[in-house]
Amino acid sequence: MRIELRDQPFSPLAELAEYQAELEQRLSGQYGATAIFIGTMRDINEGAAVRGMTLEHYPGMTERQLQRMVEAAFQEWPLLDALVLHRVGALQPNDPIVLIAVWSAHRAEAFAACRFLIEELKSKAPLWKRETLTSGSRWVEHNTAAPD
Amino acid sequence: MRIELRDQPFSPLAELAEYQAELEQRLSGQYGATAIFIGTMRDINEGAAVRGMTLEHYPGMTERQLQRMVEAAFQEWPLLDALVLHRVGALQPNDPIVLIAVWSAHRAEAFAACRFLIEELKSKAPLWKRETLTSGSRWVEHNTAAPD
Amino acid sequence: MAIHVKYFASLRDRLGRAGDELEASAGLTVAGVWAALHPDAPLPPNTLTAVNLDYAELTQAVREGDEVAFFPPVTGG
Amino acid sequence: MAIHVKYFASLRDRLGRAGDELEASAGLTVAGVWAALHPDAPLPPNTLTAVNLDYAELTQAVREGDEVAFFPPVTGG
Numbered sequence: 001m002r003i004e005l006r007d008q009p010f011s012p013l014a015e016l017a018e019y020q021a022e023l024e025q026r027l028s029g030q031y032g033a034t035a036i037f038i039g040t041m042r043d044i045n046e047g048a049a050v051r052g053m054t055l056e057h058y059p060g061m062t063e064r065q066l067q068r069m070v071e072a073a074f075q076e077w078p079l080l081d082a083l084v085l086h087r088v089g090a091l092q093p094n095d096p097i098v099l100i101a102v103w104s105a106h107r108a109e110a111f112a113a114c115r116f117l118i119e120e121l122k123s124k125a126p127l128w129k130r131e132t133l134t135s136g137s138r139w140v141e142h143n144t145a146a147p148d
Numbered sequence: 149m150r151i152e153l154r155d156q157p158f159s160p161l162a163e164l165a166e167y168q169a170e171l172e173q174r175l176s177g178q179y180g181a182t183a184i185f186i187g188t189m190r191d192i193n194e195g196a197a198v199r200g201m202t203l204e205h206y207p208g209m210t211e212r213q214l215q216r217m218v219e220a221a222f223q224e225w226p227l228l229d230a231l232v233l234h235r236v237g238a239l240q241p242n243d244p245i246v247l248i249a250v251w252s253a254h255r256a257e258a259f260a261a262c263r264f265l266i267e268e269l270k271s272k273a274p275l276w277k278r279e280t281l282t283s284g285s286r287w288v289e290h291n292t293a294a295p296d
Numbered sequence: 297m298a299i300h301v302k303y304f305a306s307l308r309d310r311l312g313r314a315g316d317e318l319e320a321s322a323g324l325t326v327a328g329v330w331a332a333l334h335p336d337a338p339l340p341p342n343t344l345t346a347v348n349l350d351y352a353e354l355t356q357a358v359r360e361g362d363e364v365a366f367f368p369p370v371t372g373g
Numbered sequence: 374m375a376i377h378v379k380y381f382a383s384l385r386d387r388l389g390r391a392g393d394e395l396e397a398s399a400g401l402t403v404a405g406v407w408a409a410l411h412p413d414a415p416l417p418p419n420t421l422t423a424v425n426l427d428y429a430e431l432t433q434a435v436r437e438g439d440e441v442a443f444f445p446p447v448t449g450g
Contacts, residue, residue, distance in 0.1 A: 013165040029191030029241040036184035043177030061426040093177040098450050127449025128382035139383040140448040204305055209349040246373050275372025276305035287306040288371040
């Protein structure tokens with residue numbers, strides 16, 4: 001299991017490949033399903049062009065809350081492994097924001113846990129986006145509720 | 149959009165990285181969500197140790213049905229791109245079987261379409277698994293129904 | 297008319313061949329293709345059927361040159 | 374007792390500072406910490422509260438040395 005905040009740009013697929021190489025040694029033949037979510041910064045939000053973004057966090061609490069939600073997922077589903085990475089600091093459009101990957105024997109629990117983790121993260125992890133617009137900047141006021 | 153059958157082992161993460169590099173040129177700043185599913189061969193199934201597997205397909209029909217289900221997903225959700233790769237031929241435990249990736253602006257449609265595609269593939273794409281056991285081999289008789 | 301028939305996976309193994317060529321008169325359905333080729337063996341339960349690479353009902357009419365396929369439930373993914 | 378108070382994001386910007394140090398008598402709740410520091414400003418609606426890095430209700434009692442945080446709805450992911 002790996003849960004980390006990153007203060008520099010990262011490549012979700014390179015991180016996954018590196019993590020997977022180690023995981024294959026431990027879990028070869030056991031995982032039939034990997035569900036992955038990657039969140040990426042868009043260049044438009046609520047109708048306005050977005051030129052950049054700063055992700056603020058609460059050092060200590062953010063890591064702890066991410067850890068707790070992953071533990072809750074392992075309590076709820078028979079998971080084999082999980083990887084959660086989240087950016088903080090200054091981002092540009094197209095920069096990866098978050099990577100969530102879940103490994104399990106079967107697909108139902110991988111999908112369910114991956115979805116659970118992104119919804120938990122969006123509603124509970126102390127992270128705040130400030131967007132730089134063409135002129136000025138603004139705090140994003142709230143995340144969208146969990147969609148159906 | 150890329151939909152392909154592969155008759156040799158492939159690396160889902162390397163394929164994704166290569167596809168993503170091209171996609172970023174076209175769609176930079178537009179996709180906020182990428183949902184990915186990777187199916188991997190396990191070394192146990194229905195209580196028996198599995199030493200190998202052969203994936204048979206119906207040349208022509210398999211590709212056509214995969215194409216149709218991706219088109220159906222694009223009809224149903226506002227998607228930006230999709231990548232579907234599926235192995236055929238001889239596999240060993242831990243070999244990747246299927247990769248499905250969906251890009252969209254927001255997470256709800258990426259998750260929904262990714263899940264739709266794997267369920268459609270499992271119920272409609274003409275592919276058949278024959279497992280090599282410790283002694284002898286057997287056809288897998290049916291896929292599990294779409295879980296909740 | 298000439299109909300090209302294909303079998304896959306466990307059904308092919310059970311029949312001992314990958315297909316048949318059927319010379320039939322017009323007006324045949326998918327079910328009729330099976331019955332003409334296997335008069336003593338009913339279509340196995342859950343068998344799926346396709347005509348020209350698309351799924352087809354047993355009642356679908358077949359035409360000259362059609363490719364008709366019979367196969368067990370699919371197990372990919 | 375000494376309470377360490379932190380503010381984040383838009384709330385910090387509005388208050389013009391990242392935190393406060395509060396010297397208070399025992400028996401204070403999270404809501405009481407806010408009221409002691411901001412007697413003229415009610416807690417903004419939807420403000421989230423934490424004690425020692427875990428979410429806490431406004432009614433939770435605080436103790437000597439606790440870190441109490443106030444912040445707006447989170448927007449990560």
